[in-house]
Amino acid sequence: MATFTETFRNIFKIHELRQRIIYSLALLIIVRVGAHITIPGIDSALLAQSMNQQNSDSLFGLYDLFVGGAFSNAAIFALGIMPYISASIILQLMGAVVPYFQKLQQEGEDGRKKITQLTRYGTVVIAAMQAWGVTVRLNNLNVSGAPIIPAQVYGFGWVMSTIVILTAGTIFMMWLGEQITDKGIGNGISLIIFIGIINRFPFALLDEYRMISAGTRSIIIEIIILILMVLIIAGVVLVTQGTRRIPVQYAKRVVGRKVYGGVTQYIPLRVNTAGVMPIIFAQSIMFIPNTVLAFFPNNEFLQKVATLFHYQSPVYSTIYALMIVFFTYFYTAIAFNPKDVADNMKKQGGFIPGIRPGKQTSDFIDNILTKITLPGSFFLAIIAILPAFVSAWGVSGQFAQFFGGTSLLIMVGVALDTLQQIESHLLMRHYDGFMKSGKLRGRR
Numbered sequence: 001m002a003t004f005t006e007t008f009r010n011i012f013k014i015h016e017l018r019q020r021i022i023y024s025l026a027l028l029i030i031v032r033v034g035a036h037i038t039i040p041g042i043d044s045a046l047l048a049q050s051m052n053q054q055n056s057d058s059l060f061g062l063y064d065l066f067v068g069g070a071f072s073n074a075a076i077f078a079l080g081i082m083p084y085i086s087a088s089i090i091l092q093l094m095g096a097v098v099p100y101f102q103k104l105q106q107e108g109e110d111g112r113k114k115i116t117q118l119t120r121y122g123t124v125v126i127a128a129m130q131a132w133g134v135t136v137r138l139n140n141l142n143v144s145g146a147p148i149i150p151a152q153v154y155g156f157g158w159v160m161s162t163i164v165i166l167t168a169g170t171i172f173m174m175w176l177g178e179q180i181t182d183k184g185i186g187n188g189i190s191l192i193i194f195i196g197i198i199n200r201f202p203f204a205l206l207d208e209y210r211m212i213s214a215g216t217r218s219i220i221i222e223i224i225i226l227i228l229m230v231l232i233i234a235g236v237v238l239v240t241q242g243t244r245r246i247p248v249q250y251a252k253r254v255v256g257r258k259v260y261g262g263v264t265q266y267i268p269l270r271v272n273t274a275g276v277m278p279i280i281f282a283q284s285i286m287f288i289p290n291t292v293l294a295f296f297p298n299n300e301f302l303q304k305v306a307t308l309f310h311y312q313s314p315v316y317s318t319i320y321a322l323m324i325v326f327f328t329y330f331y332t333a334i335a336f337n338p339k340d341v342a343d344n345m346k347k348q349g350g351f352i353p354g355i356r357p358g359k360q361t362s363d364f365i366d367n368i369l370t371k372i373t374l375p376g377s378f379f380l381a382i383i384a385i386l387p388a389f390v391s392a393w394g395v396s397g398q399f400a401q402f403f404g405g406t407s408l409l410i411m412v413g414v415a416l417d418t419l420q421q422i423e424s425h426l427l428m429r430h431y432d433g434f435m436k437s438g439k440l441r442g443r444r
Contacts, residue, residue, distance in 0.1 A: 010426055011422060011426065014425060014426070016425070017185070017422065017425045017426075020183065020184050020185040021184070021185055021422075023179075023180075023183055023184045024180050024184030024185050024186065024188075024191065027176045027179060027180050027184065027188075028180075028191060028192070028195050030176065031068075031077065031173060031176060031192055031195065031196075032068065032195065032199065034070070034075060034076055034077040034169065034172075034173075035067065035068050035069060035070035035073060035075050035077050035196070035199075036070075036073055036075060037075055037076050037077075038073060038074055038075060038076075039074050039075070039076060039078070039138075039162055039165060039166070040161070040165075041149060041150075041153040041154075041158050041162075042074050042138065042148055042149055043146075043148050043149070043150065046142075046143045046146060046147075046148040047073075047074055047141075047148050049143045063080075063082070063287055064200075065196070065197060065200050065407065066080055066082060066193055066196055066197065066283075067079070067080030067081075067082070067196050068080070068195065068196025068197070068199040068200065069196075069199060069200060069203070070196075074134075074138060074148075075169075076165050076166065076168075076169040077169045077170075077172075077173060078134060078166055078169070079127055079130055079131060079134070079166050079167075079169065079170045080170070080173065080192070080193075080196065081170065081173050081174060081177060081189055081192050081193060082130075082284055082287065083123050083126040083127040083130055083170050084119070084123045084170065084173075084174045084177075084189065085189070085280060085281075085284045086122075086123075086126050086284045086285070086287075086288075087119045087120075087122030087123040087125075087126055088119055089281050089284055089285065090122060091115055091118060091119050091122065092330075092334065093330075095115075096330070096333075096334075101115070120171075120174070123170065123171065123174060124167060124171065127166065127167040127170040127171070128163055128167050130166075131162065131163040131165075131166035131167050132159070132163055133292070134162070134166060135158075135159045135162050135163065138162075139154055173192060174189075176188065176192070177189040177191075177192050180192075185418060185421055185422060186414070186417060186418035186421055187414070187417060187418075190410075190413075190414045190417070191414060191418070193280075193410060193414070194410060194411055194414040194415070197407045197410060197411055198411065243268045243269060243270050243271065244268075244269045244271070244368060244372050245266040245267065245268050245269070246266060246267040246269065246352060246365065246368065247264055247265075247266055247352065247353060248264065248265050248266065248267055248345060248350045248351070248352055249264050249350065249351060249352075249353060265350075267341065267365070269336075269365070269368060269369055269372060270372075270376075271372050271373070271375060271376040271379075272328075272376040272379070272380065273331075273332045273335055273336050273369075273373065273376070274327070274328050274331035274332050274335065274376075274380075275413055276380075276409045276410050276413045277327070277331050278324045278325075278326075278327035278328040278330075278331055278377070278380055279324060279380060279383070279384050279409065279410075280410070281323075281327040281330075281331070282320055282323035282324045282326075282327050282384070283320075283384075285323060286309070286316070286319070286320055286323070289305075289306070289309045312388045316388070317385040317388050320381075320384060320385060321381035321384065321385055322381075324377060324380050324381045324384055325377040325378065325380075325381055328373060328376060328377035328380055329370075329373060329377065332369065332373050336369065338362045338363075338365040338366040338369065339362045341362075341365060342357070342358060342359070342361040342362035342365065343362075345357065345361060346358060346361070352364060352365075383409055
C-alpha cells in the first residue's frame with residue numbers, strides 16, 4: 001500500500017504528467033456531461049418513463065452500454081464514438097482489397113493523414129445515417145399512447161436539426177478523443193468507451209439488487225453465477241495472454257575491433273495479437289442491421305428479420321462469433337506482418353535455426369501465427385457471446401453485459417494501456433513504477 005501511495009504521489013510531482021492526466025479527466029467530464037443533455041423537443045418526463053420500460057437485453061441496450069447511457073437518455077452524444085469506429089473499420093477493410101488505399105497505407109505519414117481525413121468524412125456520413133434512424137425510433141417511443149415527441153414538434157425541421165445535433169455530437173467526441181491521445185494520457189477513443197462502460201456499473205448493481213429484493217433470484221444463485229463468470233473470463237483472459245517464442249540467432253560480425261551479434265533472441269508471438277479490437281469491430285458491424293431496420297418500424301417482415309438480430313438470438317450469436325474470428329485474423333495480419341519481420345531479420349544477419357532466411361522464414365512465422373491465432377479467436381468469440389447465455393439464465397441485461405466479457409476485456413485492456421503509459425513517464429524520470437519487480441504489462 002505504501003508503495004502504491006508513493007507512486008501516486010510521484011505521478012503528481014511530474015508537471016507534464018500531471019497536466020496530461022488533468023487534461024484527460026477534464027475532457028472525459030465533458031463527455032459525461034454531454035451524455036445527459038437531452039435533444040431539444042423531447043418530453044423529458046415521458047422519456048424517463050420510457051427508459052424504465054426499455055429492455056436492456058436488446059442490442060440497443062448493448063449499444064447504450066458503450067455510450068454510457070447517452071442513447072437511452074436521447075442525449076446529444078447518443079451515437080457515441082461508434083460511427084468513427086465503423087468508419088475506421090471500413091477504411092481498414094478497403095485497405096486490404098482496394099489498391100488506392102493499400103498505396104495510402106504504404107506512404108507513411110502523408111498516407112496516414114489522408115486516411116485519417118477520409119475516416120472523418122466517413123464518420124460524418126455514418127453518423128448522419130444513424131442519427132436519422134434514431135429520429136425514427138424516438139418518434140415511435142410512447143408511454144401509454146403518449147409520444148415522447150409532441151406532434152406539434154415532430155416534423156422535417158426537428159428531424160433535420162436532430163440529425164445535425166447528433167452528427168455534430170459524434171464529431172465533437174471524435175475530436176475530444178484525438179485531443180486526449182495527443183495532449184493527454186492514454187488512447188482517447190478507448191478511454192471514451194471505457195468511461196461510458198464504467199458509468200453503467202452502479203446501474204447494473206442496482207438492477208441485480210432489485211431482482212434479489214423482489215425474490216426473483218436468491219443471493220446464493222447470484223454468487224454462484226458470479227463465480228462461474230469470473231472463473232470462465234479469467235481462464236479465457238489468461239489463455240489469450242499466452243505467447244509462443246521463436247528463437248532467432250544472429251551471426252557474429254566483426255566491424256573494426258568490435259564484435260556484433262552471436263546472440264540468441266526471441267520473437268514473441270501472441271495468441272491474441274489483436275487484443276480487444278476484433279470484438280469492437282464485430283460489434284460495430286452488428287449494430288448496422290438494427291440501425292437500418294429502425295427505418296421501417298411498421299413493416300412486419302423486416303421486424304421479424306430484426307428478431308433474428310436480437311441480442312439473445314442464436315443467429316446473432318453465431319454471426320457475431322464468426323465475425324470475431326474473421327476480424328481476429330484480419331487485425332492480426334495488419335498488426336503483425338511476417339514478411340517485414342523476415343526481411344528485418346535478414347538485414348540484421350538473423351535467422352531461425354533450420355529455416356532459410358527470406359521467404360521460408362516468412363512462411364514459417366506465418367504458419368505458426370495462423371495456428372496460434374485460431375484458439376485466440378475462439379476464446380475472444382466465447383468472451384463476446386457469454387453475456388447472451390448469462391442473460392438467458394435470468395441475470396439482468398446490464399449486469400450480464402457488464403461482466404460478460406466484452407466490457408470487462410475493454411476495461412482491463414484500456415486500464416493496462418493507460419497505466420503502462422503513466423509508468424513510462426515515471427520510469428523516464430527515474431521514479432519507481434507501479435511494480436518494482438518489473439514493468440507493468442499492457443495488451444501490446
